[in-house]
Amino acid sequence: MPEHLPVLIIALLLGTSFLLPLLARWGKNYMFPLTAFSMSAALVLSLYLVYHVGQGGAFSYYLGGWPPPWGIELYVDSLGAYMLVVLTSIGLPVIVFASRDIHHDVREEVVGWYYTLYLLLIGSMMGIALTNDLFNLFVFVEISAIAACGIISIKEDRKCIEASFKYLILSALGSGCLLLAIAMIYMITGYLNYDYVAATITGALNLYPYNVLIALSLIIVSFGVKSALFPLHVWLPDAHSSAPSPSSAVLSGLVIKIYAVALVKLLFRVFPLSLYEVIPLLDLVLFLSVLAVLFGSIFAMVQEDIKRMLAYSSIAQIGYVFMGIGLFGERALVGGLLHIFNHAMMKSMLFLAAGMIIYATGIRRISDLKGIGVRMPLTMGAFTIGAFAMVGIPGTSGFISKWFLALGALDLGRPFYVVVILLSSLLNGIYYFPIVVNAFFGIKIEPHSEHKDVPAAMLIPILLLAAGVIFFGFFPGPLLELVERAITL
Protein backbone atom coordinates (compact mmCIF):
# COMPACT_ATOMS: atom_id res chain seq x y z
CA MET A 1 0.00 0.00 0.00
CA PRO A 2 2.54 2.70 0.95
CA GLU A 3 4.38 2.23 -2.33
CA HIS A 4 1.31 3.51 -4.20
CA LEU A 5 0.75 6.47 -1.89
CA PRO A 6 2.70 9.16 -3.77
CA VAL A 7 0.56 8.87 -6.86
CA LEU A 8 -2.60 8.28 -4.85
CA ILE A 9 -2.30 11.58 -3.00
CA ILE A 10 -1.88 13.52 -6.23
CA ALA A 11 -4.63 11.55 -7.98
CA LEU A 12 -6.96 12.08 -5.03
CA LEU A 13 -6.67 15.86 -5.24
CA LEU A 14 -6.75 16.07 -9.02
CA GLY A 15 -9.66 13.59 -9.18
CA THR A 16 -11.69 15.49 -6.61
CA SER A 17 -11.03 18.74 -8.40
CA PHE A 18 -12.56 17.30 -11.58
CA LEU A 19 -15.53 15.94 -9.67
CA LEU A 20 -16.42 19.27 -8.11
CA PRO A 21 -17.87 21.04 -11.17
CA LEU A 22 -20.37 18.17 -11.42
CA LEU A 23 -21.38 18.70 -7.82
CA ALA A 24 -21.66 22.41 -8.47
CA ARG A 25 -24.60 21.54 -10.69
CA TRP A 26 -26.42 19.01 -8.54
CA GLY A 27 -25.14 19.14 -5.01
CA LYS A 28 -23.80 22.53 -4.03
CA ASN A 29 -23.84 21.68 -0.34
CA TYR A 30 -21.43 18.80 -0.79
CA MET A 31 -18.70 20.81 -2.48
CA PHE A 32 -16.95 22.09 0.60
CA PRO A 33 -17.21 18.85 2.63
CA LEU A 34 -15.73 16.89 -0.26
CA THR A 35 -12.89 19.38 -0.69
CA ALA A 36 -12.18 19.39 3.02
CA PHE A 37 -12.33 15.61 3.09
CA SER A 38 -9.81 15.14 0.31
CA MET A 39 -7.49 17.77 1.80
CA SER A 40 -7.65 16.07 5.20
CA ALA A 41 -7.09 12.67 3.63
CA ALA A 42 -4.09 14.10 1.79
CA LEU A 43 -2.78 15.52 5.06
CA VAL A 44 -3.09 12.17 6.84
CA LEU A 45 -1.49 10.30 3.95
CA SER A 46 1.37 12.82 3.77
CA LEU A 47 2.04 12.43 7.48
CA TYR A 48 2.07 8.68 6.98
CA LEU A 49 4.51 9.10 4.06
CA VAL A 50 6.84 11.12 6.30
CA TYR A 51 6.74 8.31 8.84
CA HIS A 52 7.26 5.70 6.14
CA VAL A 53 10.21 7.55 4.60
CA GLY A 54 11.68 8.03 8.05
CA GLN A 55 11.48 4.30 8.69
CA GLY A 56 12.34 2.80 5.34
CA GLY A 57 14.17 5.56 3.50
CA ALA A 58 13.38 7.17 0.18
CA PHE A 59 11.52 5.18 -2.45
CA SER A 60 10.38 5.54 -6.06
CA TYR A 61 7.09 5.02 -7.79
CA TYR A 62 7.02 4.19 -11.49
CA LEU A 63 3.91 5.58 -13.15
CA GLY A 64 2.16 2.87 -15.14
CA GLY A 65 4.80 0.40 -14.07
CA TRP A 66 7.31 1.68 -16.61
CA PRO A 67 10.76 1.90 -15.04
CA PRO A 68 12.98 4.86 -15.89
CA PRO A 69 14.42 6.02 -18.22
CA TRP A 70 11.25 5.23 -20.20
CA GLY A 71 8.56 5.98 -17.65
CA ILE A 72 7.88 8.84 -15.29
CA GLU A 73 9.25 8.35 -11.83
CA LEU A 74 7.93 9.88 -8.63
CA TYR A 75 10.62 9.93 -6.00
CA VAL A 76 9.65 10.34 -2.36
CA ASP A 77 12.59 11.46 -0.27
CA SER A 78 12.49 13.38 2.98
CA LEU A 79 12.41 16.70 1.14
CA GLY A 80 9.43 15.62 -0.96
CA ALA A 81 7.58 14.20 2.04
CA TYR A 82 8.33 17.37 4.03
CA MET A 83 6.90 19.51 1.23
CA LEU A 84 3.78 17.33 1.06
CA VAL A 85 3.16 17.96 4.74
CA VAL A 86 3.78 21.69 4.33
CA LEU A 87 1.35 21.88 1.39
CA THR A 88 -1.45 19.94 3.03
CA SER A 89 -1.12 21.29 6.55
CA ILE A 90 -1.28 24.89 5.34
CA GLY A 91 -3.71 24.15 2.54
CA LEU A 92 -6.36 22.64 4.80
CA PRO A 93 -6.91 25.60 7.19
CA VAL A 94 -6.84 28.02 4.26
CA ILE A 95 -9.61 26.19 2.40
CA VAL A 96 -11.68 26.03 5.61
CA PHE A 97 -11.31 29.79 5.87
CA ALA A 98 -12.17 30.15 2.20
CA SER A 99 -15.42 28.23 2.60
CA ARG A 100 -16.92 31.30 4.29
CA ASP A 101 -14.77 34.15 3.02
CA ILE A 102 -14.95 33.35 -0.67
CA HIS A 103 -18.68 34.06 -0.91
CA HIS A 104 -18.24 37.77 -0.49
CA ASP A 105 -15.49 38.04 -3.11
CA VAL A 106 -16.74 35.69 -5.81
CA ARG A 107 -20.03 35.30 -7.65
CA GLU A 108 -22.14 32.44 -6.25
CA GLU A 109 -22.04 30.50 -9.56
CA VAL A 110 -18.27 30.21 -9.62
CA VAL A 111 -17.66 29.24 -6.00
CA GLY A 112 -17.45 25.60 -7.12
CA TRP A 113 -14.72 26.49 -9.57
CA TYR A 114 -12.75 28.04 -6.76
CA TYR A 115 -12.51 24.67 -5.03
CA THR A 116 -11.59 23.03 -8.33
CA LEU A 117 -8.76 25.46 -8.98
CA TYR A 118 -7.59 25.25 -5.40
CA LEU A 119 -7.31 21.47 -5.45
CA LEU A 120 -5.64 21.57 -8.87
CA LEU A 121 -3.11 24.02 -7.48
CA ILE A 122 -2.31 21.97 -4.39
CA GLY A 123 -2.21 18.73 -6.38
CA SER A 124 0.14 20.13 -9.00
CA MET A 125 2.42 21.56 -6.33
CA MET A 126 2.61 18.09 -4.80
CA GLY A 127 3.59 16.82 -8.21
CA ILE A 128 6.39 19.39 -8.38
CA ALA A 129 7.62 18.28 -4.98
CA LEU A 130 7.65 14.58 -5.86
CA THR A 131 8.45 14.28 -9.54
CA ASN A 132 11.76 12.92 -10.67
CA ASP A 133 11.29 13.67 -14.33
CA LEU A 134 12.13 16.94 -16.05
CA PHE A 135 9.22 17.04 -18.48
CA ASN A 136 6.77 15.97 -15.80
CA LEU A 137 8.10 18.88 -13.76
CA PHE A 138 7.30 21.22 -16.64
CA VAL A 139 3.74 19.91 -16.92
CA PHE A 140 3.09 20.32 -13.20
CA VAL A 141 4.65 23.78 -13.26
CA GLU A 142 2.28 24.81 -16.03
CA ILE A 143 -0.76 23.37 -14.26
CA SER A 144 0.11 25.24 -11.10
CA ALA A 145 0.81 28.44 -13.06
CA ILE A 146 -2.64 28.42 -14.67
CA ALA A 147 -4.39 27.38 -11.45
CA ALA A 148 -2.56 30.08 -9.50
CA CYS A 149 -3.64 32.74 -11.98
CA GLY A 150 -7.11 31.27 -11.90
CA ILE A 151 -7.60 31.70 -8.17
CA ILE A 152 -6.66 35.37 -8.58
CA SER A 153 -8.80 36.20 -11.58
CA ILE A 154 -11.84 34.36 -10.20
CA LYS A 155 -12.65 37.55 -8.32
CA GLU A 156 -13.81 39.44 -11.37
CA ASP A 157 -12.61 42.78 -10.13
CA ARG A 158 -10.70 44.83 -12.71
CA LYS A 159 -7.58 45.03 -10.57
CA CYS A 160 -7.54 41.26 -10.10
CA ILE A 161 -7.85 40.61 -13.81
CA GLU A 162 -5.02 43.01 -14.58
CA ALA A 163 -2.81 41.51 -11.87
CA SER A 164 -3.47 37.96 -12.96
CA PHE A 165 -2.74 38.82 -16.59
CA LYS A 166 0.61 40.27 -15.56
CA TYR A 167 1.28 37.17 -13.48
CA LEU A 168 0.23 34.89 -16.33
CA ILE A 169 2.54 36.54 -18.85
CA LEU A 170 5.54 36.48 -16.54
CA SER A 171 4.98 32.95 -15.37
CA ALA A 172 4.48 31.81 -18.97
CA LEU A 173 7.84 33.38 -19.65
CA GLY A 174 9.29 31.41 -16.77
CA SER A 175 7.76 28.18 -18.03
CA GLY A 176 9.12 28.87 -21.51
CA CYS A 177 12.61 29.29 -20.08
CA LEU A 178 12.19 26.05 -18.15
CA LEU A 179 11.15 24.14 -21.27
CA LEU A 180 14.11 25.50 -23.19
CA ALA A 181 16.41 24.47 -20.36
CA ILE A 182 14.92 20.98 -20.45
CA ALA A 183 15.52 20.87 -24.21
CA MET A 184 19.16 21.87 -23.66
CA ILE A 185 19.64 19.15 -21.08
CA TYR A 186 17.85 16.50 -23.10
CA MET A 187 19.91 17.45 -26.13
CA ILE A 188 23.21 16.56 -24.51
CA THR A 189 22.27 13.79 -22.09
CA GLY A 190 19.39 12.05 -23.86
CA TYR A 191 17.51 11.57 -20.58
CA LEU A 192 14.74 13.33 -18.72
CA ASN A 193 14.94 11.42 -15.47
CA TYR A 194 16.82 13.36 -12.76
CA ASP A 195 19.05 10.46 -11.76
CA TYR A 196 19.97 9.51 -15.30
CA VAL A 197 20.68 13.13 -16.18
CA ALA A 198 22.82 13.51 -13.07
CA ALA A 199 24.82 10.43 -14.05
CA THR A 200 25.53 11.60 -17.58
CA ILE A 201 25.76 15.35 -17.25
CA THR A 202 29.34 15.40 -15.97
CA GLY A 203 30.55 13.75 -19.13
CA ALA A 204 28.37 16.01 -21.23
CA LEU A 205 29.71 19.05 -19.41
CA ASN A 206 33.17 18.44 -20.82
CA LEU A 207 31.87 18.09 -24.36
CA TYR A 208 29.20 20.79 -24.40
CA PRO A 209 29.82 23.21 -21.53
CA TYR A 210 27.70 25.97 -23.06
CA ASN A 211 24.57 23.86 -23.13
CA VAL A 212 24.83 23.11 -19.44
CA LEU A 213 25.55 26.73 -18.56
CA ILE A 214 22.66 28.04 -20.64
CA ALA A 215 20.35 25.46 -19.14
CA LEU A 216 21.46 26.42 -15.66
CA SER A 217 20.92 30.13 -16.23
CA LEU A 218 17.52 29.53 -17.83
CA ILE A 219 16.48 27.45 -14.83
CA ILE A 220 17.58 30.22 -12.45
CA VAL A 221 15.60 32.81 -14.44
CA SER A 222 12.58 30.55 -14.69
CA PHE A 223 12.30 29.69 -11.01
CA GLY A 224 13.48 33.16 -10.04
CA VAL A 225 10.49 34.69 -11.83
CA LYS A 226 8.09 32.15 -10.44
CA SER A 227 9.26 32.42 -6.86
CA ALA A 228 9.67 36.21 -7.03
CA LEU A 229 13.40 36.48 -6.38
CA PHE A 230 14.11 40.16 -5.96
CA PRO A 231 14.55 41.86 -9.34
CA LEU A 232 12.07 39.43 -10.90
CA HIS A 233 9.32 40.06 -8.35
CA VAL A 234 7.38 42.76 -10.24
CA TRP A 235 4.22 40.67 -10.62
CA LEU A 236 3.92 39.68 -6.99
CA PRO A 237 2.64 42.80 -5.17
CA ASP A 238 -0.33 43.30 -7.47
CA ALA A 239 -1.20 39.63 -7.72
CA HIS A 240 -0.98 38.84 -4.03
CA SER A 241 -2.66 41.99 -2.80
CA SER A 242 -5.66 42.08 -5.11
CA ALA A 243 -6.52 38.37 -4.95
CA PRO A 244 -9.20 37.04 -2.58
CA SER A 245 -7.63 36.62 0.88
CA PRO A 246 -7.46 32.80 0.92
CA SER A 247 -5.81 32.91 -2.51
CA SER A 248 -3.27 35.44 -1.24
CA ALA A 249 -2.57 33.18 1.71
CA VAL A 250 -1.91 30.14 -0.43
CA LEU A 251 -0.02 32.08 -3.10
CA SER A 252 2.29 33.80 -0.65
CA GLY A 253 2.54 30.87 1.69
CA LEU A 254 2.98 27.96 -0.67
CA VAL A 255 3.16 28.72 -4.38
CA ILE A 256 6.30 30.85 -4.37
CA LYS A 257 8.07 28.34 -2.09
CA ILE A 258 7.46 25.25 -4.15
CA TYR A 259 9.52 26.66 -7.01
CA ALA A 260 12.39 27.28 -4.60
CA VAL A 261 12.17 23.61 -3.63
CA ALA A 262 12.15 22.55 -7.28
CA LEU A 263 15.23 24.72 -7.76
CA VAL A 264 16.96 23.08 -4.80
CA LYS A 265 16.25 19.66 -6.27
CA LEU A 266 17.56 20.62 -9.70
CA LEU A 267 20.63 22.48 -8.45
CA PHE A 268 21.80 19.95 -5.93
CA ARG A 269 20.61 16.64 -7.37
CA VAL A 270 20.79 17.06 -11.12
CA PHE A 271 23.71 19.38 -11.76
CA PRO A 272 27.12 18.33 -10.45
CA LEU A 273 28.08 20.16 -7.27
CA SER A 274 31.61 20.71 -8.52
CA LEU A 275 30.12 23.07 -11.10
CA TYR A 276 29.41 25.69 -8.44
CA GLU A 277 33.09 25.90 -7.55
CA VAL A 278 33.81 27.06 -11.08
CA ILE A 279 30.89 29.39 -11.78
CA PRO A 280 29.69 31.90 -9.18
CA LEU A 281 26.04 30.87 -9.47
CA LEU A 282 25.37 30.42 -5.77
CA ASP A 283 27.05 33.75 -5.06
CA LEU A 284 24.67 35.37 -7.51
CA VAL A 285 21.68 33.78 -5.77
CA LEU A 286 23.10 34.93 -2.44
CA PHE A 287 23.56 38.49 -3.70
CA LEU A 288 20.00 38.65 -5.02
CA SER A 289 18.65 37.19 -1.79
CA VAL A 290 20.39 39.92 0.22
CA LEU A 291 18.81 42.54 -2.05
CA ALA A 292 15.44 40.81 -1.66
CA VAL A 293 15.66 40.72 2.11
CA LEU A 294 16.52 44.40 2.39
CA PHE A 295 14.51 45.97 -0.44
CA GLY A 296 11.43 43.84 0.14
CA SER A 297 11.23 45.25 3.65
CA ILE A 298 11.98 48.80 2.54
CA PHE A 299 9.20 48.66 -0.07
CA ALA A 300 6.86 47.15 2.49
CA MET A 301 7.37 50.11 4.80
CA VAL A 302 5.84 52.65 2.45
CA GLN A 303 2.70 50.66 1.64
CA GLU A 304 -0.68 51.88 2.81
CA ASP A 305 -2.74 48.82 1.92
CA ILE A 306 -2.30 46.05 4.47
CA LYS A 307 -2.37 43.20 1.95
CA ARG A 308 0.10 45.00 -0.27
CA MET A 309 2.42 45.40 2.67
CA LEU A 310 2.16 41.67 3.41
CA ALA A 311 2.89 40.93 -0.25
CA TYR A 312 6.10 43.00 -0.18
CA SER A 313 7.02 41.31 3.05
CA SER A 314 6.77 37.97 1.20
CA ILE A 315 9.43 39.16 -1.23
CA ALA A 316 11.73 39.78 1.73
CA GLN A 317 10.91 36.44 3.30
CA ILE A 318 11.49 34.39 0.16
CA GLY A 319 14.92 36.04 0.25
CA TYR A 320 15.71 34.04 3.40
CA VAL A 321 14.91 30.79 1.62
CA PHE A 322 17.20 31.75 -1.24
CA MET A 323 19.85 32.86 1.23
CA GLY A 324 19.82 29.34 2.64
CA ILE A 325 20.27 27.96 -0.88
CA GLY A 326 23.00 30.45 -1.75
CA LEU A 327 25.04 29.96 1.40
CA PHE A 328 25.00 26.21 0.73
CA GLY A 329 26.18 25.08 4.11
CA GLU A 330 24.42 22.36 6.00
CA ARG A 331 22.86 24.50 8.69
CA ALA A 332 22.14 27.40 6.37
CA LEU A 333 20.18 25.08 4.08
CA VAL A 334 18.31 23.71 7.09
CA GLY A 335 17.42 27.29 8.01
CA GLY A 336 16.28 28.07 4.48
CA LEU A 337 14.13 24.96 4.14
CA LEU A 338 12.74 25.36 7.64
CA HIS A 339 11.76 28.89 6.74
CA ILE A 340 9.59 27.47 3.95
CA PHE A 341 7.28 25.89 6.50
CA ASN A 342 7.57 28.64 9.09
CA HIS A 343 6.93 31.42 6.64
CA ALA A 344 4.11 29.47 5.00
CA MET A 345 2.48 29.20 8.39
CA MET A 346 2.88 32.80 9.51
CA LYS A 347 2.30 34.51 6.20
CA SER A 348 -0.85 32.57 5.40
CA MET A 349 -2.06 33.32 8.91
CA LEU A 350 -1.33 37.03 8.47
CA PHE A 351 -3.14 37.10 5.13
CA LEU A 352 -6.11 35.29 6.63
CA ALA A 353 -6.17 37.73 9.56
CA ALA A 354 -6.03 40.65 7.13
CA GLY A 355 -8.77 38.98 5.10
CA MET A 356 -10.83 38.60 8.25
CA ILE A 357 -10.51 42.31 9.04
CA ILE A 358 -11.50 43.16 5.47
CA TYR A 359 -14.43 40.73 5.68
CA ALA A 360 -15.73 42.10 8.96
CA THR A 361 -15.08 45.81 8.59
CA GLY A 362 -13.99 46.46 5.02
CA ILE A 363 -10.86 48.30 6.20
CA ARG A 364 -7.78 47.87 4.02
CA ARG A 365 -5.73 50.96 4.81
CA ILE A 366 -3.16 50.50 7.55
CA SER A 367 -3.84 53.94 9.01
CA ASP A 368 -7.52 53.05 9.51
CA LEU A 369 -6.67 50.03 11.62
CA LYS A 370 -6.42 52.06 14.83
CA GLY A 371 -8.34 50.45 17.64
CA ILE A 372 -9.23 47.36 15.63
CA GLY A 373 -7.60 45.18 18.31
CA VAL A 374 -10.29 46.10 20.79
CA ARG A 375 -13.06 45.10 18.43
CA MET A 376 -11.47 41.94 17.03
CA PRO A 377 -9.14 40.82 19.81
CA LEU A 378 -8.64 37.22 18.65
CA THR A 379 -7.90 38.07 15.04
CA MET A 380 -5.59 40.89 15.98
CA GLY A 381 -3.95 38.73 18.64
CA ALA A 382 -3.13 36.16 15.97
CA PHE A 383 -1.86 38.97 13.75
CA THR A 384 0.42 40.09 16.59
CA ILE A 385 1.85 36.59 16.95
CA GLY A 386 2.46 36.53 13.21
CA ALA A 387 4.14 39.93 13.35
CA PHE A 388 6.42 38.76 16.17
CA ALA A 389 7.28 35.65 14.18
CA MET A 390 8.09 37.76 11.12
CA VAL A 391 10.51 39.85 13.15
CA GLY A 392 11.93 36.70 14.72
CA ILE A 393 11.21 37.19 18.41
CA PRO A 394 12.38 34.09 20.33
CA GLY A 395 9.48 31.80 21.16
CA THR A 396 8.00 32.06 17.69
CA SER A 397 8.83 29.80 14.77
CA GLY A 398 10.32 32.64 12.73
CA PHE A 399 13.13 32.86 15.24
CA ILE A 400 14.23 29.25 14.73
CA SER A 401 14.75 29.48 10.99
CA LYS A 402 16.55 32.83 11.24
CA TRP A 403 18.71 31.39 14.01
CA PHE A 404 19.73 28.47 11.83
CA LEU A 405 20.42 30.74 8.89
CA ALA A 406 22.64 32.91 11.07
CA LEU A 407 24.45 29.87 12.50
CA GLY A 408 24.90 28.54 8.98
CA ALA A 409 26.43 31.84 7.88
CA LEU A 410 28.83 31.72 10.83
CA ASP A 411 29.74 28.10 10.03
CA LEU A 412 30.89 29.25 6.63
CA GLY A 413 32.78 32.20 8.09
CA ARG A 414 30.54 34.81 6.51
CA PRO A 415 29.38 37.01 9.40
CA PHE A 416 28.25 39.66 6.91
CA TYR A 417 25.06 37.66 6.35
CA VAL A 418 24.33 37.59 10.07
CA VAL A 419 24.37 41.38 9.95
CA VAL A 420 22.00 41.27 6.96
CA ILE A 421 19.59 39.00 8.86
CA LEU A 422 19.68 41.25 11.92
CA LEU A 423 19.20 44.37 9.84
CA SER A 424 16.25 42.90 7.98
CA SER A 425 14.68 41.78 11.26
CA LEU A 426 14.89 45.37 12.44
CA LEU A 427 13.32 46.53 9.19
CA ASN A 428 10.52 43.98 9.67
CA GLY A 429 9.96 45.40 13.12
CA ILE A 430 9.67 48.91 11.73
CA TYR A 431 6.63 48.08 9.62
CA TYR A 432 4.96 45.36 11.68
CA PHE A 433 5.06 46.87 15.16
CA PRO A 434 3.28 50.16 14.40
CA ILE A 435 0.30 48.17 13.09
CA VAL A 436 0.14 46.08 16.24
CA VAL A 437 0.63 49.05 18.56
CA ASN A 438 -1.95 51.13 16.74
CA ALA A 439 -4.44 48.29 16.65
CA PHE A 440 -4.41 47.81 20.39
CA PHE A 441 -3.51 51.21 21.79
CA GLY A 442 -4.42 53.60 18.98
CA ILE A 443 -7.24 56.01 19.56
CA LYS A 444 -10.25 55.41 17.42
CA ILE A 445 -10.79 58.30 15.06
CA GLU A 446 -14.33 57.35 14.21
CA PRO A 447 -16.16 54.53 15.91
CA HIS A 448 -17.17 52.05 13.22
CA SER A 449 -19.72 50.38 15.38
CA GLU A 450 -21.23 48.31 12.61
CA HIS A 451 -19.21 45.31 11.61
CA LYS A 452 -20.13 41.80 10.64
CA ASP A 453 -19.93 38.95 13.08
CA VAL A 454 -16.95 36.71 12.69
CA PRO A 455 -17.86 33.14 11.71
CA ALA A 456 -16.11 30.39 13.63
CA ALA A 457 -15.11 28.65 10.40
CA MET A 458 -12.93 31.66 9.63
CA LEU A 459 -11.58 32.22 13.12
CA ILE A 460 -10.52 28.64 13.86
CA PRO A 461 -8.02 28.32 10.97
CA ILE A 462 -6.37 31.57 12.02
CA LEU A 463 -6.11 30.49 15.64
CA LEU A 464 -4.82 27.05 14.63
CA LEU A 465 -2.08 28.57 12.50
CA ALA A 466 -1.20 31.03 15.27
CA ALA A 467 -0.96 28.14 17.73
CA GLY A 468 1.30 26.39 15.22
CA VAL A 469 3.60 29.41 15.06
CA ILE A 470 3.99 29.37 18.85
CA PHE A 471 4.20 25.57 19.09
CA PHE A 472 6.99 25.24 16.54
CA GLY A 473 8.74 28.17 18.19
CA PHE A 474 9.04 26.22 21.42
CA PHE A 475 9.24 22.67 20.06
CA PRO A 476 11.03 22.78 16.71
CA GLY A 477 12.56 19.35 17.38
CA PRO A 478 10.51 17.00 15.14
CA LEU A 479 10.46 19.53 12.32
CA LEU A 480 14.20 20.09 12.53
CA GLU A 481 14.86 16.38 12.43
CA LEU A 482 12.75 16.08 9.30
CA VAL A 483 14.47 19.00 7.56
CA GLU A 484 17.90 17.73 8.53
CA ARG A 485 17.06 14.45 6.86
CA ALA A 486 15.68 16.36 3.88
CA ILE A 487 18.92 18.17 3.11
CA THR A 488 20.85 14.94 2.71
CA LEU A 489 18.84 14.82 -0.53
Next chain:
Amino acid sequence: MEIIERLLANYYYFVAMVLFIIGFHTMLTHSNLIKKVIGLNIMDTSIFLFFVAIGYVYEGRAPIILDQGGEHIYVNPLPSALILTGIVVAVSLTAYALSLIVKLYEHYGTCNADEIALICSQEDS
Protein backbone atom coordinates in the same frame (compact mmCIF):
# COMPACT_ATOMS: atom_id res chain seq x y z
CA MET B 1 34.90 31.18 -40.08
CA GLU B 2 34.44 28.13 -37.98
CA ILE B 3 31.54 29.76 -36.19
CA ILE B 4 29.77 30.47 -39.47
CA GLU B 5 30.24 26.91 -40.63
CA ARG B 6 28.82 25.61 -37.39
CA LEU B 7 25.87 27.97 -37.64
CA LEU B 8 25.17 26.81 -41.18
CA ALA B 9 25.33 23.18 -40.12
CA ASN B 10 22.93 23.78 -37.26
CA TYR B 11 20.87 26.57 -38.77
CA TYR B 12 17.59 25.22 -37.34
CA TYR B 13 18.88 25.69 -33.79
CA PHE B 14 19.95 29.18 -34.72
CA VAL B 15 16.55 30.01 -36.21
CA ALA B 16 14.85 28.66 -33.10
CA MET B 17 16.97 30.89 -30.90
CA VAL B 18 16.28 33.96 -33.06
CA LEU B 19 12.55 33.24 -32.82
CA PHE B 20 12.86 32.75 -29.09
CA ILE B 21 14.45 36.15 -28.67
CA ILE B 22 11.86 37.81 -30.93
CA GLY B 23 9.06 36.28 -28.88
CA PHE B 24 10.70 37.09 -25.57
CA HIS B 25 11.26 40.68 -26.60
CA THR B 26 7.73 41.15 -27.92
CA MET B 27 6.25 39.68 -24.79
CA LEU B 28 8.15 41.93 -22.43
CA THR B 29 8.30 45.23 -24.29
CA HIS B 30 5.06 45.58 -26.27
CA SER B 31 2.34 47.42 -24.45
CA ASN B 32 -0.43 45.92 -26.58
CA LEU B 33 -1.79 42.94 -24.70
CA ILE B 34 -2.70 40.97 -27.83
CA LYS B 35 0.85 41.41 -29.10
CA LYS B 36 2.13 40.12 -25.78
CA VAL B 37 0.13 36.95 -26.33
CA ILE B 38 1.45 36.70 -29.89
CA GLY B 39 4.96 37.06 -28.50
CA LEU B 40 4.24 34.30 -26.02
CA ASN B 41 3.16 32.03 -28.85
CA ILE B 42 6.21 32.83 -30.96
CA MET B 43 8.42 32.05 -27.98
CA ASP B 44 6.69 28.77 -27.24
CA THR B 45 6.75 27.75 -30.89
CA SER B 46 10.46 28.43 -31.11
CA ILE B 47 11.05 26.09 -28.19
CA PHE B 48 8.89 23.44 -29.85
CA LEU B 49 10.92 23.83 -33.04
CA PHE B 50 14.12 23.51 -31.07
CA PHE B 51 12.90 20.45 -29.18
CA VAL B 52 11.66 18.65 -32.28
CA ALA B 53 14.86 19.49 -34.13
CA ILE B 54 16.83 17.73 -31.41
CA GLY B 55 15.03 14.49 -32.17
CA TYR B 56 15.59 14.58 -35.91
CA VAL B 57 18.08 12.13 -37.31
CA TYR B 58 19.46 12.85 -40.76
CA GLU B 59 17.56 10.81 -43.37
CA GLY B 60 15.65 9.12 -40.59
CA ARG B 61 12.07 8.00 -41.08
CA ALA B 62 9.01 7.94 -38.88
CA PRO B 63 9.48 5.40 -36.09
CA ILE B 64 6.82 2.95 -37.22
CA ILE B 65 8.09 -0.59 -37.44
CA LEU B 66 6.68 -2.53 -40.40
CA ASP B 67 7.36 -6.18 -41.01
CA GLN B 68 9.35 -5.57 -44.13
CA GLY B 69 12.75 -6.39 -42.78
CA GLY B 70 15.80 -4.34 -43.53
CA GLU B 71 17.65 -1.87 -41.37
CA HIS B 72 16.27 1.63 -41.17
CA ILE B 73 17.26 4.77 -39.37
CA TYR B 74 14.41 6.18 -37.32
CA VAL B 75 14.01 9.65 -35.86
CA ASN B 76 13.72 9.96 -32.11
CA PRO B 77 9.99 9.94 -31.34
CA LEU B 78 10.25 11.18 -27.76
CA PRO B 79 10.69 14.93 -28.44
CA SER B 80 7.68 14.94 -30.78
CA ALA B 81 5.58 13.19 -28.15
CA LEU B 82 6.67 15.66 -25.50
CA ILE B 83 5.99 18.64 -27.71
CA LEU B 84 2.46 17.42 -28.30
CA THR B 85 1.93 17.97 -24.58
CA GLY B 86 3.75 21.29 -24.81
CA ILE B 87 1.41 22.46 -27.58
CA VAL B 88 -1.64 21.58 -25.50
CA VAL B 89 -0.23 23.58 -22.61
CA ALA B 90 0.54 26.55 -24.86
CA VAL B 91 -2.97 26.47 -26.33
CA SER B 92 -4.59 26.53 -22.91
CA LEU B 93 -2.32 29.34 -21.77
CA THR B 94 -3.24 31.32 -24.89
CA ALA B 95 -6.94 30.70 -24.43
CA TYR B 96 -6.79 31.80 -20.82
CA ALA B 97 -4.72 34.89 -21.62
CA LEU B 98 -7.12 35.91 -24.40
CA SER B 99 -10.14 35.48 -22.14
CA LEU B 100 -8.45 37.72 -19.59
CA ILE B 101 -7.87 40.30 -22.32
CA VAL B 102 -11.57 40.23 -23.19
CA LYS B 103 -12.39 40.93 -19.55
CA LEU B 104 -9.78 43.66 -19.38
CA TYR B 105 -11.24 45.30 -22.47
CA GLU B 106 -14.71 45.21 -20.90
CA HIS B 107 -13.43 46.85 -17.74
CA TYR B 108 -10.98 49.40 -19.10
CA GLY B 109 -12.05 49.88 -22.72
CA THR B 110 -8.51 49.40 -24.00
CA CYS B 111 -6.04 46.64 -24.81
CA ASN B 112 -3.00 48.75 -24.06
CA ALA B 113 -1.05 47.97 -20.90
CA ASP B 114 0.25 51.54 -20.58
CA GLU B 115 -3.23 53.03 -20.78
CA ILE B 116 -4.50 50.52 -18.22
CA ALA B 117 -1.65 51.45 -15.89
CA LEU B 118 -2.52 55.12 -16.41
CA ILE B 119 -6.18 54.53 -15.53
CA CYS B 120 -5.14 52.58 -12.44
CA SER B 121 -2.78 55.29 -11.21
CA GLN B 122 -5.44 57.98 -11.76
CA GLU B 123 -7.85 55.91 -9.70
CA ASP B 124 -5.43 55.56 -6.84
CA SER B 125 -4.63 59.25 -6.57
